[in-house]
Structures are given as C-alpha cells and as structure tokens.
Amino acid sequence: MQVDLDSEEVVVAGLPRFQQAVFQGRRLRQLLIGLGAIVAGGLLLAFFVRLFSAQSPWPALLVNQSAGLLVLIAGLQSARFVTQWRARALNPPAGVPAIVTDDEPVPLGWYERLLDRINERWLRTLVQIGPPTLWLGGWALLVLFSVSQVWNLALPPIALGLAAHVGAALSLLLAFGLLVFERQLAQENTAQWPEAGALAQLTRVSIICLVLSALCLLFAGETAVWPVRLAVLIGLLPGLVAIELLLRAVLSLFSPRREQLEPTLLARSFVAEMLRWPPQPLLALQHELHNRFGIDLRQIWAFTFMRRAFVPVVVFVSIVGWALTGIHEIPLQGRGIYERFGKPVEVFGPGLHAGLPWPLGRVLGVENGVVHELATSVGENPLPVLADPAEGPAPTTANRLWDASHVNDKSQVIASSRADKQSFQIVNMDVRFVYRIGLTDQAALAATYNSADIPTLIRSTASRILVHDFASRTLDGLLGDDRVGLGEEIGRSVQADLKKLDSGVEILATVVEAIHPPAGAANAYHGVQAAQIGAQALISRERGAAAQATNEAQLQASMARDQATASAREINATAQAADLKFSAEQKAFASAGQAFVLEQYLSQLSQGLANARLLILDHRLGGTGNAPTIDLRTFTLPADPVPARSTAQPGVAH
Numbered sequence: 094m095q096v097d098l099d100s101e102e103v104v105v106a107g108l109p110r111f112q113q114a115v116f117q118g119r120r121l122r123q124l125l126i127g128l129g130a131i132v133a134g135g136l137l138l139a140f141f142v143r144l145f146s147a148q149s150p151w152p153a154l155l156v157n158q159s160a161g162l163l164v165l166i167a168g169l170q171s172a173r174f175v176t177q178w179r180a181r182a183l184n185p186p187a188g189v190p191a192i193v194t195d196d197e198p199v200p201l202g203w204y205e206r207l208l209d210r211i212n213e214r215w216l217r218t219l220v221q222i223g224p225p226t227l228w229l230g231g232w233a234l235l236v237l238f239s240v241s242q243v244w245n246l247a248l249p250p251i252a253l254g255l256a257a258h259v260g261a262a263l264s265l266l267l268a269f270g271l272l273v274f275e276r277q278l279a280q281e282n283t284a285q286w287p288e289a290g291a292l293a294q295l296t297r298v299s300i301i302c303l304v305l306s307a308l309c310l311l312f313a314g315e316t317a318v319w320p321v322r323l324a325v326l327i328g329l330l331p332g333l334v335a336i337e338l339l340l341r342a343v344l345s346l347f348s349p350r351r352e353q354l355e356p357t358l359l360a361r362s363f364v365a366e367m368l369r370w371p372p373q374p375l376l377a378l379q380h381e382l383h384n385r386f387g388i389d390l391r392q393i394w395a396f397t398f399m400r401r402a403f404v405p406v407v408v409f410v411s412i413v414g415w416a417l418t419g420i421h422e423i424p425l426q427g428r429g430i431y432e433r434f435g436k437p438v439e440v441f442g443p444g445l446h447a448g449l450p451w452p453l454g455r456v457l458g459v460e461n462g463v464v465h466e467l468a469t470s471v472g473e474n475p476l477p478v479l480a481d482p483a484e485g486p487a488p489t490t491a492n493r494l495w496d497a498s499h500v501n502d503k504s505q506v507i508a509s510s511r512a513d514k515q516s517f518q519i520v521n522m523d524v525r526f527v528y529r530i531g532l533t534d535q536a537a538l539a540a541t542y543n544s545a546d547i548p549t550l551i552r553s554t555a556s557r558i559l560v561h562d563f564a565s566r567t568l569d570g571l572l573g574d575d576r577v578g579l580g581e582e583i584g585r586s587v588q589a590d591l592k593k594l595d596s597g598v599e600i601l602a603t604v605v606e607a608i609h610p611p612a613g614a615a616n617a618y619h620g621v622q623a624a625q626i627g628a629q630a631l632i633s634r635e636r637g638a639a640a641q642a643t644n645e646a647q648l649q650a651s652m653a654r655d656q657a658t659a660s661a662r663e664i665n666a667t668a669q670a671a672d673l674k675f676s677a678e679q680k681a682f683a684s685a686g687q688a689f690v691l692e693q694y695l696s697q698l699s700q701g702l703a704n705a706r707l708l709i710l711d712h713r714l715g716g717t718g719n720a721p722t723i724d725l726r727t728f729t730l731p732a733d734p735v736p737a738r739s740t741a742q743p744g745v746a747h
Contacts, residue, residue: 108284109282109284109285110179110284110285110286110287111179111182111183112183113285113286114176114177114179114180114183115176115180115183117172117176117286118173118176118177118180121169121170121172121173121176122173124169124274125166125169125170125173128162128165128166128169129166131159131162131267132159132162132163132166135155135156135158135159135162136155136156136159136239138151138155139151139152139155139156139159139243140152142155143243148248148249148251149248149251150248150251150253150309150313150320150321150324150325151253151260152243153243153245153248153324153325153327153328154260154306154309154310154324154327156239156240156242156243156328157240157243157302157306157324157325157327157328157331158264158302158303158306158327159239160236160239160240160302160328160331160332160335161298161299161301161302161303161327161330161331162299162302163232163235163236163239163331163335164232164236164295164298164299164331164334164335164338164362165271165292165295165296165298165299166232167228167229167232167233167236167295167338167360168291168292168295168358168360169292170225170228170229170232170360171225171228171229171358171359171360172288172291172292172358172360174224174225174228174356175288175355175356175357175358178355178356179355182355222346223345225356225359226342226345226346226359229338229339229341229342229359229360230338230339230342230343232335232338233335233336233338233339233342234335234339236331236332236334236335237332237335237336237339240328240331240332240335243325243328244325244328245325246322246325246326248321248322248324248325249321250313250314250315250316250317250318250320250321251313251315252313252314252315253310253313257310257311257313258310258311260306260307260310261306261307261308261310261311262307264303264304264306264307264310265303265304265307267303268299268300268303268304268307271296271299271300271303272300274296275293275296275297275300278290278292278293278296279293287358288358291358291360291361291362291365294362294365294366294368295334295360295362295365297365297368298330298331298334298362298365298368301330301368302327302330302331305323305327306324306327308320308323309321309323309324309327330364333364334362334364334365337362337363337364338359338360338362341359341360341361342359345359415450415451416450417450418450418451419447419448419449419450419451419453419454420445420446420447420448421441421445421446421447421448421456422444422445423441423442423443423444423445423446423456423458424443425443425461426443426460426461426462426463427443427458427459427460427461428440428441428442428443428458428459428460428461428537429441429446429456429457429458429459430456430457430459430537430538430541431446431448431454431455431456432454432455432456432457433448433449433453433454434453434454437538437541437542440459440534440537440538441456442461443461457541459530459537459540459541460529460530461530461532462529462532463529463530464527464528464529464601465527465528465529465548466525466526466527467525467526467527467528467548467551467552468523468524468525469522469523469524469525469526469552469555469556469559522559522605523605524555524559524580524583524603524604524605525603525604526551526555526584526587526600526602526603526604527600527601527602527603527604528547528551528598528599528600528601529598529599529601530547530597530598530599531597531598531599532599535597536597536598536599537597538597539595539596539597540596540597540598541597543594543595543596543597544594544596544597544598547596547598550591550594550596550598551587551591551598554587554590554591554594555583555587557590558583558586558587558590559583562582562583562586579605580602580603580604580605581603583603583605584600584602584603587600587603588600678693
C-alpha cells in the first residue's frame, strides 16, 4: 500500500516500515560501502590480470562475480532511496530561511541567460526523471558493459594452481555471508520492510554467481574445458537481470512521479524471482495480475483444471515421447547399425525403422555410398574451403609451380645415384585417394567398429605404402613415369592393406596431382634442368645444321645432274633433227634437181626480205625514150627510199 502525504487521514508514524526506515537506511548504506569496495577491487584486479594475460580465465571469473554483486548493489541502492523517502516523511526537515541581501541583481547578457535557461531545463528534466531511475539505469549499463568485455567462449583451459583454491575459498566465504543476509531478508516481516523479498531474490543472483565461480576454480585444469566455458557463461544470469532492470528504468520514465506519493522499489526482477525451488512463474504472474489489475485466476475453472491435470499429462507425454525414441529415420544417403542392449544385431537401410527405445536400443549412423576425397597430407591449420567464382582468376590451390609450397604436399625420400655412389633425394608429392565405405552390411559393421578414424587410417596406410614404393625409384624416373599407372599401383597396394585390416573402406581411385622437388630446391633443380635442356637443344641444333647442309649439297648435285642430262638430250635432239632435214633435202634434190635449189633460194630470199624495206624500179616506167630518174642525194648508204631524219650526232657532218 502506498502512502500519500497529502491525505490527512494517514498517520505515517504508526506504520512499522516508516519506524524502521532510519535503521534500514543505515544498514543498506553499510552494505553498499562494503560491496562497492569488493566490486571495485575485483574489477581492478581483473583489469590488471587481463592486461598481462589475456587468455586467462581469471578476468571472466572476477568480472562475472562483480556483475552479480553489482546487480545486488543496484537493488540495495534502489531500496535505500525508498527508505530515505520514508525517513523524510516521518521526520520532515525544517524549512530553510531565505537569505536576503541588499545587493542589486547584475544584468546578464543574452549568452548568460541562454546558459541559465539550458541549465534550468536540464535540472528540471533530471528532477522529473529522478535519481533512482538514473542510478538503476547506470548500474544496469555497467553490468552489461562488464560482461560483454570478458565474453569469450574460446578461452583455452589452463591450470590455475594454488591461486584457484584461494579464490574458491574466498568466493565461498563471501557467498556464505550473502546467504546469511538473504536468510535475514527472507525472514523479514513484509509490514516492516516490503522490499526485503525483492532484495533477497537479487541476493540469490550474487550467491549463484559466487558458487559457480568456486566450482570452476576447484575443477580447473589443463585438460578440463567445461570450467572455462562455465566461467564465461556465468555472466548470462547477471546480464539477463541487468537487461530487465534497464527495461524497468526506461519504462519508469512514462510513469507519473509525485514527491508526496510513496515510491516503489524499481529494482524488481522477474528473472530473480524464478531462482526458487520449485520455480513458480505462473504464481508470480497470478500475483501481478491480481495486484495490478484485480484479476484472480484462481476463480477460473479452466486454469484450475489445467493445474490439476498438468502432472498426469506431463507424465503421459513423457512416456509417449520416450517410446517414440525407438522409431528411427534413416536418410537416403545413410545406413544405420541397430544395437540392442549394446550388441549390433542389424543394419538398417534408408527409411523408417522401429526398435527398443533409448537407451535399450540405439542406431549408429553409417554412410551409404558417400564418396570422399582425402589427401595424404594436410596442413596444421587448414583453411576453410571457399567457392571460387567461375569467371574470376584461378584459385591458389590450382598453382602447381614447383617454387611454391602447397598445403597437401607430402615430403618423400627417394633413391638417387651420383656417379658410382648411392644417395637419396627429397620430393614433394600430392597424392589423393577417392574412397567410400563399402556397400555391404559387413563393410558397414567393419567401418563402424574396427576403425575409430577412417581418414587417419587411410593416411597412415598410404604413408607406409608410399615410403616402401618410392624407396626404389629415382627422381628423373619418377617425374617421367606414367602417373595414371603409378596411381593405380599405389591404390591397389593401399586397398590390399585396408582389406587385411578389415576396415570396410573401398578405394575408388588414386590421383597423383603433383610430384616435384621441394620448394627450397626448386630453383637449383630448375638450373640443372635448364642446363640439360640447353645441352640437348645445342646438340639438336647442330644436328639440324648438319642435316640442312647435307640436304642442300644433295639438292645442288641433283640439279647439276638434271641440267646436264637435259642439255645432252636437247643437243642430241637438235642433231637428229638436222640429220633428218639433211636427208630429206638430199632426197628432194635427187628427185627434183634445179627446181628444188631454186625453191630453196626463193624461200631463203623471202625469209631474208621479210622484214626489209625495198624500193622496186621498173625500167618500163615513163615510156621507151625516157628512163626514170632518181635523185640519189636523198639516199644514204645503204640505199633507203625513206628520207633520213636529221639527227644531230657528234662528229657526223650532213
């Protein structure tokens, strides 16, 4: 019940909570000072520990413990504001007389008046919000900030030594003191201290954080991971309570605040109310609805029936759910080995299968035809596989240059010979195996019960086979060998060994991706190869030059022989033609006589005069008495009927 001082009917001096307000306020003040010193020391120690050892679990433990205490401090301070109001209401302070001075007010400028106006507005806003809301929001934000700074679930487990036992003892001692305080608050009369119940619930948050921290310190070790994870997860409890307190502080801004009305405790937490056994969230909701809205859920028959039938329904549903654990669904790409009382009795195929419920019967999953690719060697920290774009540059895994180290390369010692001495060489190779678990039931059983780690088994077997196989090979022969045949030979050997071990693994293919010298010796080997290639190229070049000279000489000799043969044939043909012509003329002269000679003369004459320019004179021109006259001055020797062109030539007179 809230008290309004404006009402004259209420006498606050007779109420127990007002009578105990001064004592309660003094007690809360002492607790705030003590817990504040402990929290300040814990946060300061956590800061210095994290400064020098970031991977230590001490900062998370100290900060989470301090966060639990900060939640309690926020509740104690909120309750102290309530007790202070009651103390003032019981003994209101006397009025302070106003101070009167004779000094005249100094006129202020516009800038000073603006600052005064802003200051008055801020002060009015802060007064309207109220110190309880501001302090509660500040404590909640401090808790959330502290927990977020140490939230790291990847902390490695380490041994804390004697300091862990000392820290656990101090945590339990402080938890015991808070437990005594919580019992005192739980036994307080509601009429004397209404806020005691809410403070007891917040105290349980701090006690739980301290007890869990002590357990983490007692069981911490180099191999124990759960204490470190629990040390970080402890911050969830004070973090949830801080979020609720911050939300209540924000919502209180929308509630009317009156100085004459008795305030209520803001630091109430629904999460802290659940820290009881058995948890009763519905009861807390019922009380809230009844106190705030006057709704009594106990009068509703449906809720009463639900409460009575809750236990039988939960038991029935639990039994049905436990029975349904005997129904197993096997996916299409998998198989299942059904164990009854720990003994394998059947191999289930894809589909639904029924058996005994857990733990009487269980099904172990086995792959069904899933193909895997395994490299003989992997890096210590393999990078995640990312899909490379189809249109982008080639991925780094496709780089097969010898001067670059690859993750899946495995160094191997092979035989070598230098002159008459035996030695060895080192090469890097990338051999991959494509395998799957056999499709038979026997193979599935063997792969499940005979092999704890199939990839490790294949790698170890392949390493032994590679050492034995490459011990008799040399580098030059290995680099020039057929990789397909080499991969098949290695695959057969590995499959034979896996079959002897009854591993249930089937090697589908063996791919030799790369065989090359180590990256450090790649440049030297490149130089040796370059020299060998240069020598072979020089020999081939000289052989080519010799073959070219030989062919050119053969070509010249063939051309000379062919030319001589053609010339001889041509001369012989000319002589034969002349002989035939002479024989024909001789026969013609013998048969025709002088007529053949005249015909030959005329023929020769016509051939000779074919291109000559002639002037024919007939003596019968001009009559019988007058002979033709020709002016020979226009002709030069030899006689030419066409006048000569006057061409000036040096040394010739016309």
